[in-house]
Amino acid sequence: MPPPALTTVRARALFAPLDEGGRAETVARRLAKAIRLGLLLDGERLPAESHLAGQFGVSTVTLREALASLRQMGLVETRRGRRGGSFVRAPQEPQSARLVRPLHLLSIHELRDMGDHRAAVAGAAAKLAAERALPPDVAALREYAGRLRGAATLTERRRADARIHIEIAAAAQSPRLTRAEMDLWSEVGDLVWLPVPDDVVTAITGEHEALIDAIENRDAEQARRAAEQHVLAETGRLIEVRLGLCEP
Amino acid sequence: MTSQNELAASLLAGISGQVEQVLGSVRQVGEAMVAIVAAARAAGRAPRRGDLAALRPLVAEVLRRHQGFAAGAGVVLAPDVLADAPLCIEWWWGRQGLEKLEVDLDPESAEFYDYTTLEWYREPQRTGEHSVAGPYVDYICTHEYTFTVSAPVVCAGRFAGVAAADILAEQVERMVLPGLSMLGRPAVLASGDGRVIASNTASILPGMVLSSRDADTGLRPVPGLAAVQPGHPRTALPWTLHSQG
Numbered sequence: 001m002p003p004p005a006l007t008t009v010r011a012r013a014l015f016a017p018l019d020e021g022g023r024a025e026t027v028a029r030r031l032a033k034a035i036r037l038g039l040l041l042d043g044e045r046l047p048a049e050s051h052l053a054g055q056f057g058v059s060t061v062t063l064r065e066a067l068a069s070l071r072q073m074g075l076v077e078t079r080r081g082r083r084g085g086s087f088v089r090a091p092q093e094p095q096s097a098r099l100v101r102p103l104h105l106l107s108i109h110e111l112r113d114m115g116d117h118r119a120a121v122a123g124a125a126a127k128l129a130a131e132r133a134l135p136p137d138v139a140a141l142r143e144y145a146g147r148l149r150g151a152a153t154l155t156e157r158r159r160a161d162a163r164i165h166i167e168i169a170a171a172a173q174s175p176r177l178t179r180a181e182m183d184l185w186s187e188v189g190d191l192v193w194l195p196v197p198d199d200v201v202t203a204i205t206g207e208h209e210a211l212i213d214a215i216e217n218r219d220a221e222q223a224r225r226a227a228e229q230h231v232l233a234e235t236g237r238l239i240e241v242r243l244g245l246c247e248p
Numbered sequence: 249m250t251s252q253n254e255l256a257a258s259l260l261a262g263i264s265g266q267v268e269q270v271l272g273s274v275r276q277v278g279e280a281m282v283a284i285v286a287a288a289r290a291a292g293r294a295p296r297r298g299d300l301a302a303l304r305p306l307v308a309e310v311l312r313r314h315q316g317f318a319a320g321a322g323v324v325l326a327p328d329v330l331a332d333a334p335l336c337i338e339w340w341w342g343r344q345g346l347e348k349l350e351v352d353l354d355p356e357s358a359e360f361y362d363y364t365t366l367e368w369y370r371e372p373q374r375t376g377e378h379s380v381a382g383p384y385v386d387y388i389c390t391h392e393y394t395f396t397v398s399a400p401v402v403c404a405g406r407f408a409g410v411a412a413a414d415i416l417a418e419q420v421e422r423m424v425l426p427g428l429s430m431l432g433r434p435a436v437l438a439s440g441d442g443r444v445i446a447s448n449t450a451s452i453l454p455g456m457v458l459s460s461r462d463a464d465t466g467l468r469p470v471p472g473l474a475a476v477q478p479g480h481p482r483t484a485l486p487w488t489l490h491s492q493g
Contacts, residue, residue, distance in 0.1 A: 130456055134441055137365065159359065170385035173443075173455030175392055178385045 008149075012202040023058050024065035028073075031066065032058075033186045034076050035090050042090035046076070103191060103242050111242060114188060115235025119228045121180045122165060126227035127209060129170035137171040138216045145212055149205050157201075158193045164208055168215070168227070192234050194241055228243065252431060255488045256470040259427035262482035266423060270318050270395050270413050271378055271484055273310040278401040278411030281323045282305050285403045302340045307340045310413070318413045319390050320349070323401065324363055325409035326373070333370035337363065341389055341414065349389050350419035361388060368396035368418070372410045376400055380485055381454070383417040384444060393455075421454065433492050436467065440486030458490060466492045471478040 034040045046052060053063040067086055070076035078086045106114075129137070144167060148160035162185040169177040196204075207230040214223035280303055288295035290367035300323065305322050320341025327334055339349040352359040354483035363369050371379035420437075428448040430437050436447040442458040452458075452465060467490035 010428050038461075127263075132443075132457055134443070134457060165389060170387060173383070173385060173393065178387050179391065182387065 001188070011105045022071070024062045026032050026241060027056050027058060027063060027066035028069045031070055032073060032075055034184065035088055036186070036189060041090045042088055044088045046086040046088065085204075103194070103238065104245055106242065108239055110240060111235060111239050114184075114237075115231060118188065119231040120166070121177060121184060122227040122231050123224045125165075125169040125174065125177045125181065126215065127220045127224035128177070129168045129213050130215045130218050130223035132173050133171040133215055133218075138169075141167055141171065141212045141215065145205070145208050146206060152194050161193065161204075161208075162189055166210075171215070186201070191238055193236070196237070200237070204230075204234070252433070252491075253470055254447075255427070256435065256491060257422060259431075259436070260433060260485075260487065260489050261483060262427065263420065263424050263487070264485045266317065266378065267397060267415065268484045270314055270415060271399060273313060273318070274321065274397055274399050274411045274413050277303060277310060277321060277323060278307055279398055281401050281409070282403050284357055285329070285408060289404070292366075295329065296331050296339075297333045297336055300336070303338060304340060304346070308346050311340070311342075311346070314413070317415060317419050319392070319394070319416050321411075321413035322349070323400075323409055323411050324369060326407055327364065329403070330410045335363070336409075337361075339389070345458060347454060351388060368398040368412055369410055372398050372400035373407055376402075376407075378484060380440075380487070383443060384437065386414065390416065395420065417445065417454070424430075434465075434467070435470075435489060435491035438488055438490055440488075447489065468492070 021136065031040070041045075047055070049060050049063055049067075053060045058066075067076055067078065071078060075089055076086050077089050079085070094100045103111075133141075141164060144160055144164045148157060148164065151157040152159050153247075162181075165185065166178060167179040207226070211223060211226040211230060214226050265434040279493065281300065284299050284302060285295045288299055303323065309319050311318055313333075320339060322337065322339030324339070325333075325336040332338055333353070335353040335355075337349060337351060337353070340346045341349060349363040354360060355362070356447070368379055371377075371381065378397065378399040380395060380397050383393050386392060386396075387393040394417060395415040397415060398410040401408045401411050424437050424446045425448065428437065428446060431448065434449040435447075436451065436452055436458070438458055439445055439446045444454050444458060445453060446454060446457045452467075458465070467473055470489040470491050
């Protein structure tokens with residue numbers, strides 16, 4: 001099989017212009033993000049180094065540096081030989097310890113701020129979706145809510161959950177809010193579905209359904225409130241887990 | 249009929265003409281697909297995904313022809329038409345250079361892109377006629393506010409998929425806004441399901457849905473040319489103009 005090209009969605013997400021400084025680190029961070037979001041799939045061969053370097057607009061030396069740090073993080077594996085190359089190693093059904101690790105790197109302040117940002121985007125998207133969604137948009141939301149309810153693994157849950165929020169932003173008729181949700185989910189997707197007890201899973205699916213009900217009923221304020229409360233509850237749970245990491 | 253109404257009706261006819269030209273190109277791509285499928289079958293085999301690569305030059309030409317208007321085009325196949333792929337999208341897009349769209353068509357995958365449920369696929373399949381879907385936020389390909397114009401492809405009497413093209417909402421607005429602004433009163437262009445495509449007033453914005461609840465906007469549908477000029481062909485578009493007064 002020839003090495004796969006990246007899909008346009010993934011290429012767009014990956015190859016937006018880089019900031020100056022710490023380029024290897026930035027490339028590594030962006031690739032890690034794409035792997036965690038599932039934009040790059042487990043076992044997938046990355047494009048050739050020279051090609052990838054060109055797409056990021058960095059030198060091959062910088063790119064190799066980035067790949068080396070991804071190897072250290074266990075997110076990329078490099079094999080030699082004719083069928084060699086760099087392959088994605090996505091955490092499929094990661095261990096809870098591994099999931100909690102990135103949480104350790106975030107301060108309570110950062111988690112709260114991330115929650116505030118998500119609440120702002122999700123709240124605005126939900127309000128506009130309630131005003132602008134047509135029945136087929138609502139049907140699509142119900143479909144993903146059903147998938148979330150039926151999801152058996154963390155990965156499935158994370159993807160269905162992300163899809164619901166991205167679809168709400170699309171139903172708001174806003175490409176910008178849709179991109180904002182996609183970006184936010186690439187950051188938090190790993191975190192919000194840390195192993196949670198069954199009653200919390202039920203609570204989360206219930207929150208989604210209440211939110212979709214409000215959108216269907218064209219109740220803009222209720223939709224905004226439901227989205228904000230959903231995100232804040234999620235953020236609260238994360239902060240509790242994070243605080244738990246400090247306990248002796 | 250007032251001259252204002254005439255102006256409005258010809259505005260609608262103008263944008264319809266533009267979209268119909270894209271639809272003409274879409275049908276041309278569909279015919280090319282029919283020929284490819286027929287040639288494979290005449291050779292005693294089922295068509296394969298690789299056969300469809302032959303569409304690329306035609307799609308490139310179509311996108312050149314509608315440069316700045318159509319953002320992407322291609323064919324999307326009905327299940328099990330091809331021997332080697334149950335589902336298939338052969339789609340090219342891009343402002344500079346042609347990019348091939350790749351999406352996940354594995355039904356077992358969490359990222360499965362099930363196009364058979366989408367309006368631009370389902371409607372031509374259901375009605376046997378073309379469809380103009382949108383505007384909608386296309387987060388799969390263009391990442392923009394987009395329309396999809398599609399037409400059924402029928403091979404040996406059976407629905408074999410659709411040929412289609414994406415049109416950016418921004419381009420439609422660019423085309424109709426000068427005309428809307430000339431009307432001298434609040435007016436909007438809306439899709440068949442009442443979604444505002446372009447508006448000449450800040451009080452009604454693109455993306456909003458016109459409904460009975462918004463009766464206070466005072467907007468009334470403006471009859472199209474077909475309704476007021478006997479013998480004028482109906483347009484291919486489900487879009488309508490609404491204006492005050």
